[in-house]
Amino acid sequence: MIKKLGTQQLMEQHMVLAKIIRENNKIVTDQGTLTVVQFYLLSQINSKKTEFEASKFSKKMDQNQSNVSATISRMVRRGYLSSALGNDDRRKHEFKLTDKGQQLYKIALSRVTMQMMNEYHLILEQLDINTD
Incomplete structure (x- = not known):
């Protein structure tokens, strides 16, 4: 059942949901911190x-392509990715996870599922949706 909410209530709900998502946008590990992107x-x-x-x-x-390119560049500088020119097309880059990147990915993978499930349940709770 969907509740009818007034504009003020909708805005308050929106702000709470945005806060939940913003707070869960980072995956913190002892190897480093990653955004969800x-x-x-x-x-x-x-x-x-x-x-x-x-x-x-x-x-x-x-995301716009320049933001993604900047993210990739940062991850290369931090040692999580390696970049090489493509064999077939020298304009393209081929990316691979470095050992450091693999280690961070494995640790983050174990945390991201739990973090996303927690976020999902907080959103359902905020929206007063019963999943039983």
């Missing part, structure tokens, strides 16, 4: 099912 980037590069394309990733994450 950075974690997903590592996940996509790690999966290697297909060649990683920054343009497709930026669309999927609703």
Whole structure:
């Protein structure tokens, strides 16, 4: 059942939900801190099912390509990713997780599921949705 809420109540709900999401946007590990976007980037590069394309990733994450490029550059500088020019197309870069990146990804992976589930339950609770 959906409750009818007034504008003031909707705005208050929106602010609480935004706070929940903002507080859960970082994955903190003893190896480093990742944003959810950075974690997903590592996940996509790690999966290697297909060649990683920054343009497709930026669309999927609703980020502009320059933000994604800056994120990738930061992760390369921090030693989480390595970058090499593509063999077929020298304009493209191929990214791989370094040993440090693999270690961070594995630790973050074990935490992200629990963190996302906690966020999900907080949102349901805030919206007064019963999942029983």
